[in-house]
Amino acid sequence: MGKYESDAKQLLSALGGADNITSFMHCATRMRFVLKDDAKANKAAIEKIGAVRGMFTNAGQFQVIIGNEVPDFYHDFTTVSGLSGASKEATKAAAKTHQNVIQRAVATLAEIFTPLLPAIIVGGLILGFRNILEGVQFGGATIVEQSQFWAGVNAFLWLPGEAIFHFLPVGITWSITRKMGTTQILGIVLGITLVSPQLLNAYAVSSTAASKIPFWDFGFAQVNMIGYQAQVIPAMLAGFMLVYLERFFRKHIPQAISMIFVPFFSLLPTILVAHVVLGPFGWWVGDGLSAIVNAGLTSNFSWLFGLAFGLLYAPVVITGLHHTTLAIDAQLISTYGSTNLWPMIALSNIAQGSATLAVAIAHRGNKQEEGISVPATISAYLGVTEPAMFGINLKYVYPFIAAIIGSGIAGMFVTIMGVRAYSIGVGGLPGILSIVGQFIGVFAIGMVIAVAVPFVLTFVLRKVPALNKIEAVDDATGAIIDEDEAPATQPLAMDAESVQFDYLYAPTTGQVMPLAAVPDQVFAQNMMGEGFAVDPQDGHINSPVVGTVTSVFDTKHAIGIRMQNGLEVLVHMGLDTVALKGAPFTVHVQPGDAVDPSVTLAVMDIAAVKAAGHSTEVIVVITNSDRLDEFKLLATGAHKMGDEIAAAKTAEMSEQATGSAVAPAL
Incomplete structure (x- = not known):
């Protein structure tokens, strides 16, 4: 009898039996299951199994934490279940089929943009710094107008800034081929054909008369030579067409000549269709999407949109859906030259950090938690909120509620005031670098709101028992019983030395x-x-x-x-x-x-x-x-x-x- 045979039997039963398991495998610490029906999993029963340390569902997988003896548990589970495990790739593929269309689309979008984030963040910092050099005045003149050195720095920094944002379609088409497992260099070449210097720059299209737009003349038809700099949707449509054409031709062209003909028949038709159909259509869709978002955030009900976005952005981060905002932000900047969405995201980062800071102060003296809360606060103030959210705020609940309320109020304020950002990628406190110059002062007030409201509310909501799931609460007074205020019935603390x-x-x-x-x-x-x-x-x-x-x-x-x-x-x-x-x-x-x-x-x-x-x-x-x-x-x-x-x-x-x-x- 295996060491974990009894626990394995209990887990099999709690998961709804062998018939409810589509696929499973293990990694270093956990069992990963794809279940036919997650609702059949008895989580309460699973928690009581001795070998189980915890569980959660992520990316379509029901994951059960075992620990470093998971190989032994896995062996016993395969024995008692009569099932065979699958590879990680097969389990991941099965998990995707277990997701609905929206979940798969969001997961795909996230996997496309995640590899691009380092460049987007760097680009945002660069453009934000250039924003200060060109937009902030001292003594009636900007920095670049007063200093030749800073004028040179400003001109030089345009080089990486342009490379990142103007040529964003190259990164998108590359990332799509990388994610879909096709030839990445073809994705890079496709992206370059969308932003080639031979094409009319996308930013110049609106100011160029129709008769002056260059075109390819095929005799029976003419195709405008327009670039798609900074355009997201045209690049995504072209990238996916390239992927599916390559997959098709790899199946139907003999391997002996595939190296020549698969790239040829995949790339050239995609480039042509991208400029004739996908590019114009994607541009139209992107402009339409931008117009809808921008209209909501500039309408008479803009305060409601700002409040709702501020309240919901952090909960959306938990689901992973927040990756969709990157594409919307990029499209807004492409269409209008700035975005009214990103300022609220930066303020949401600040609000999460402020709530975590309040918890750190409330629990001061707890060295173990300070090792989490202090770095998490700094991280959130710099634009990365996951450590603060998952390590502190969601754990206690009340700071998370305080953070989203503060984020909602700050988001409503900056939306009413019409605050816009030139670039994306720079969140938290440094997010002020990306704000359009005339709105920097107003955004600074929004930052104060995002700091002060969550900070104060954290202490207020801490005393609401329904919102405090971890700390001890005095049933008679509703007050928090701090760790250093243990009741007399507790045993005396030992001398640490x-x-x-x-x-x-x-x-x-x-x-x-x-x-x-x-x-x-x-x-x-x-x-x-x-x-x-x-x-x-x-x-x-x-x-x-x-x-x-x-x-x-x-x-x-x-x-x-x-x-x-x-x-x-x-x-x-x-x-x-x-x-x-x-x-x-x-x-x-x-x-x-x-x-x-x-x-x-x-x-x-x-x-x-x-x-x-x-x-x-x-x-x-x-x-x-x-x-x-x-x-x-x-x-x-x-x-x-x-x-x-x-x-x-x-x-x-x-x-x-x-x-x-x-x-x-x-």
Whole structure:
């Protein structure tokens, strides 16, 4: 009988039986299921299974967190279920069929724009800085008018700014071919044909008389030579046509001549149709969509649109639907030269950060939570809200409510005042760089609203029991019982100095961060246990603890270690790197080896992991954190391999220090 046979049987039953499972597989820490009917999954029963650490649904997959012994659980599950697992790719494909049309469309849109985000953010910063140089006046003249040096800098910065936004169609067509698994260089070439200097620049079309627009003359027909700089929808339509033509011809052209004829018959027709049909149609659709959004945000009911968007943007981020706003923002800028949507997004970022800051102040002295809340606040103020939302605000609920109320009020204010942004990509406090010059002062007031309202409301709503799902509330007064205000019936706290801690060390040199900052909700929400992460400078990974190697995952990306105090530590190299099947990893240890921070566990080829599209964070997590009496994250930021990063104390250590077991709270 397998170790997890009983738990596997319970999970099979709780999932609705074998007939309800379409596909399943496992990675380093979790079982991933695609179910025919998610409603048949009995979540309450699953939570009671001993081996289960947590569960959530994401991208059409029902994921059950097991821990670093998931390979054994997987083996027992296949035995008791009589089913065969599938590859990660097959499970992902099955998950997509499990999604509705809207979910698949949003997922596709997200996968297209996500690789472009670094460039869009850099471009937004550049254009924002140029906005200040050209638009802000000192003594009656702009900076570029007063200084030849800054005039030169401004002119130079147009080069990368133009490359990013004017040539955005090249990035879109490349990203589509990358996402759909077709020839990426053909996507790049297609994008270039949409923005070629030989074409009339899209920005000049409206000011050019129809008789002056150049054209290709085919004798029986003429086609306008118009470029599609910064146009999103024409590029997407052309990119998908190229993908499906290539797929078609690869199926019907013999392999011996496919290298010649597949690109030829895929690319040339797409270019022609893009300029004759898809480009003009996409431009028309984009202008129509922009007109609808802009009309709503400039109408007599603009305050309502601004309030609704401000209230709903953060909840939409949770679903992933917020990626659709990138395409709308880009189209608004292409059509009108600026967008009235992006300012509200920047304010929503600020509001989430302000609520998290209030929680950090309310819980000051809690070192473990400060290690999450403080970096999360900074991250949100710089435009990345996921650590704040998932690590703090959604956990407590009341700060999330305070944040969306503040975001709604700030969004309503800037919409009424007609605030617009020249560019996108720069969120949070730096978002002011992208604001049209005449609106900078008004936007600054909106920023004050986004800071002050969520901050104050967080303290107010903290005392509303219905909105506070974590902190203890006095039933008689409704007041919060802080951790440092424990009632007399609680046992006296032990002297911290009397209890010995075991330390966890940096496994590699790099930026140390709390788990809440990791872009994976399993680790970020501590479903696997307490720990920390390191964004590595190089690929040498040493042991973070003194202990014995218990397991090396088949795909080499995860290694389990048991400390002398019984704590189980998982060293997980990169995110979702199970799909790389061990290629970027060279492991130097095996089960049974004694290790300490001077011992190299493995070497990770960082360049190869990044080239495959995966994050390289090294995660150190205590998978049996239920045995912890206390865990302290001692340091974050830049650290060298071997630096002390965290301290752990088990309940057994506490008992040994006091000579008896700690009495349960009454």
